[in-house]
Amino acid sequence: MCINEFKWLKYDFIIAGGSDHMSNVRDIKRIYLNFAPNIKIRFVGRDLAIQRVIEWAEEGMWKPAVIFGPEGCGKTAWLKQSIEILKSYDYDVIYVNPFERILDTTLGVASLKKRLTQIFREALKTNVWGGVINTAIDVVREAIRVGRGKIAVIIDEAFQMIKTIEASSYIKALLGVMEHPPSHYERIVAIVATSEGRSRAEIGRHEWSDLIPMWNMSKNDFRELYDQTPGEKPSFEDVWRITGGNPRILRELYKSRWDINEVLTRIIRSKRLSPNFIKKWSRYLEKIIEDPDYLWSGDVPERLLDILLAKNLVTDNLYEREPRFWIDQPPPRKDLEIGVGEEVAWQTPLHREAMRRALEKFGT
Ligand SMILES: Nc1ncnc2c1ncn2[C@@H]1O[C@H](COP(=O)(O)OP(=O)(O)O)[C@@H](O)[C@H]1O
Ligand SMILES: [Mg+2]
Structure with missing residues (x-):
């Protein structure tokens, strides 16, 4: 078989394989x-x-x-x-x-x-x-x-x-x-x-x-979920900014009739953002709220990173944003509006907001 023929065969195969596959997903x-x-x-x-x-x-x-x-x-x-x-x-x-x-x-x-x-x-x-x-x-x-x-x-x-x-x-x-x-x-x-x-x-x-x-849902997928959510609701853009595409937070908001404060209070309590914890780290936390990558800047004690990871507030060491490294679509490379940095991200914008509120309440 000459190389050209081989290429053609391969090409055919890719077309057949590719379209087959997509129809599988759709089916x-x-x-x-x-x-x-x-x-x-x-x-x-x-x-x-x-x-x-x-x-x-x-x-x-x-x-x-x-x-x-x-x-x-x-x-x-x-x-x-x-x-x-x-x-x-x-x-x-x-x-x-x-x-x-x-x-x-x-x-x-x-x-x-x-x-x-x-x-x-x-x-x-x-x-x-x-x-x-x-x-x-x-x-x-x-x-x-x-x-x-x-x-x-x-x-x-x-x-x-x-x-x-x-x-x-x-x-x-x-x-x-x-x-x-x-x-x-x-x-x-x-x-x-x-x-x-x-x-x-x-x-x-x-x-x-x-x-x-695996990350929160992509904006397109999340819109579909939002559309399926019954009843009156805030605008999609608002819900996206609050949840960052996290379907459980969407569910929590729905359950609380879109009362953000109720959901935030629960997060603050479950993560034990106590006055002592907040006071001890407040000068770092303020900057991490602005940009989670600050956690990887070398200026922040390793201990704080460990605590935030253990509390499931942030994720670090985010992989390259190529779909092959992820289950489903990766997060954006950096999108500070929803708390995603290049190397470190808040799990959702609401986790970040919980920290902000705790700082306002207990920080000095
Ligand atoms: N792809 C999806 N389509 C529709 N609803 C979803 C989807 N993914 C998650 N959910 C909803 O979000 C909730 C939380 O997701 P879950 O799978 O329990 O999260 P995790 O296991 O990562 O903590 C689910 O109970 C479900 O109602
Ligand atoms: Mg689970």
């Missing part, structure tokens, strides 16, 4: 999510994230993916949508969410399903979750042994309930199953999701997983 049946009591909202946007799952479903994975992102940015919603996609590709799916106390499995081996369900019931009583995750990994191994070809294991919000060190040992164990399966398998999809800033650093030290960030 995906969107799930419905609880937005408020009696209000269900269709899963909107996130086309790139859906495309990513389709690729994983078709090709399998080499390593577990650890997805991290702001609280309420939509990780769980996307995972729930992903479960449906994986089922449609005939995967046996195991989904564990200790934080929301959910176990969902389509495992086709009754004895393994029973084992998992039993240990999950125990954990509901004792609130000790390590055993469930351990068992889930064991069950994957056993399922491969008995010949199940396609298995997906999804562990959501696990790190809120177990120690980080423990979490990273589970990821290593997952990698172990993928690298050294007890017998031949077709494909494994292994996804772990976390909002915990602290766990990211611990897990990132190892090469046992691909750490992939």
